[in-house]
Amino acid sequence: MNAQTAKIREIAKELLEKQEVQMVIGWEKGTFFYNSTPVFITKPEDVERLIWDEYCAVNLAKLLMDYRHVEGKVALFVKGCDARGINRLIQDKVIDRGKTYLIGLPCPGMKDAGKAAELGKDKAGEAPLEAKCLRCTHPNPVVYDVLVGEEVPVTGKEDRFARIADLEKMSPDEKFEYWSKQYDKCIRCYACRNVCPACNCRECVFDQGQTWLERAVERGGNQFYGLVRAFHVAGRCIECGECERACPMDIPIMDLHHKIAKDINELFGDYEAGLDPEGPLPLGMYKTEDPEEFM
Numbered sequence: 179m180n181a182q183t184a185k186i187r188e189i190a191k192e193l194l195e196k197q198e199v200q201m202v203i204g205w206e207k208g209t210f211f212y213n214s215t216p217v218f219i220t221k222p223e224d225v226e227r228l229i230w231d232e233y234c235a236v237n238l239a240k241l242l243m244d245y246r247h248v249e250g251k252v253a254l255f256v257k258g259c260d261a262r263g264i265n266r267l268i269q270d271k272v273i274d275r276g277k278t279y280l281i282g283l284p285c286p287g288m289k290d291a292g293k294a295a296e297l298g299k300d301k302a303g304e305a306p307l308e309a310k311c312l313r314c315t316h317p318n319p320v321v322y323d324v325l326v327g328e329e330v331p332v333t334g335k336e337d338r339f340a341r342i343a344d345l346e347k348m349s350p351d352e353k354f355e356y357w358s359k360q361y362d363k364c365i366r367c368y369a370c371r372n373v374c375p376a377c378n379c380r381e382c383v384f385d386q387g388q389t390w391l392e393r394a395v396e397r398g399g400n401q402f403y404g405l406v407r408a409f410h411v412a413g414r415c416i417e418c419g420e421c422e423r424a425c426p427m428d429i430p431i432m433d434l435h436h437k438i439a440k441d442i443n444e445l446f447g448d449y450e451a452g453l454d455p456e457g458p459l460p461l462g463m464y465k466t467e468d469p470e471e472f473m
């Protein structure tokens with residue numbers, strides 16, 4: 179057991195024993211060596227299930243939504259991306275910061291689970307980082323009540339907008355062709371929506387029967403779904419990369435979100451969502467001094 183796993187178990191045990199929180203949400207080892215999955219601990223004797231390893235990529239922030247109405251506090255482990263997800267939910271007035279206890283974990287970057295599985299357990303150490311971690315600008319939690327360990331340097335080795343450079347050079351027809359092929363693969367499983375901390379509406383437009391989107395999984399509907407979701411999280415997307423990581427069809431969803439984020443940066447000035455719940459919210463709040471040259 180690594181030192182940080184021992185420490186997080188100790189913190190969780192104390193919080194539950196003193197009844198300072200009702201539940202601790204963290205990660206436990208999954209079925210395979212390359213899975214670390216969310217776990218919900220309510221008894222001090224169960225803290226031994228908690229772990230912290232190189233496969234804790236799952237962003238836990240959204241899981242708080244299911245427990246926002248419980249009495250008392252819920253504790254949650256937060257990496258940089260989880261913490262930004264928490265700020266997203268606070269700024270969207272979905273959760274109450276006063277009902278959370280955040281245990282911050284500086285994050286060295288998570289291994290690409292798919293590549294680790296291909297390499298096998300013995301060679302898994304050679305697996306690269308998850309794509310989202312290669313572009314991560316905030317590996318240290320931006321909000322927490324207690325921090326476990328020392329802050330780490332920025333993980334991202336790639337410019338977060340580098341991947342969209344080729345896309346931006348395409349003509350409108352080429353872009354249509356490219357995204358049509360990508361969204362032809364979509365099976366409308368909604369995993370990208372379900373993991374997304376910015377997709378937090380009480381009722382999602384895509385769950386309203388066939389009012390807005392027909393059930394058939396086909397090109398037009400799939401693209402409509404992808405575009406509506408991208409614009410709905412515009413300015414609120416925390417760039418955690420969970421949508422793309424969760425997609426079973428390897429659709430490069432983050433290219434849509436990064437393109438919108440890049441445009442917002444160019445139009446409204448440097449901006450990253452989820453850093454400050456009291457901060458600006460381009461496209462989410464109207465101000466008379468907003469730039470409008472592009473309108």
Ligand code: SF4
Nearest residue numbers: 258259285287311314
């Ligand atoms: S995106 Fe950043 S904080 Fe999140 S798992 Fe990757 S390196 Fe860690």
Ligand code: SF4
Nearest residue numbers: 374415416418419421
């Ligand atoms: S759209 Fe994707 S990257 Fe953005 S917040 Fe949602 S899951 Fe994270």
Ligand code: SF4
Nearest residue numbers: 364365367368370425
């Ligand atoms: S996760 Fe991928 S396959 Fe599933 S709905 Fe989203 S884009 Fe489509």
